[in-house]
Amino acid sequence: MKYVIELLAPVGSKEALVAAVESGANAIYLGGRMFGARHYAPNFNDEELTEAVRFAHLRGVLVLVTVNTLVDDNELPTLIDYLHYKSTA
Secondary structure: OOOOOOOEEEOOOHHHHHHHHHOOOOEEEEEEOOOOOOOOOOOEOHHHHHHHHHHHHHOOOEEEEEOOOOOOHHHHHHHHHHHHHHHHO
């Protein structure tokens, strides 16, 4: 039986991103400034998130963007815009 091991690392800052990728992470997860439960992490603004995705993808690392908070009905239009931007970043 062959096992495949994947290292998934959380990154809340550019420094953590570089450290995870350089340490051999196959995948990372991170959040933007909105709709993330890691409220106290620096997280990434839109421009930084785009750059983080580019950095990881150029090195063959999968990027998962988290959206893990409860959303009120009145926040749905903002969430839709946020998700659309993240899917094209």
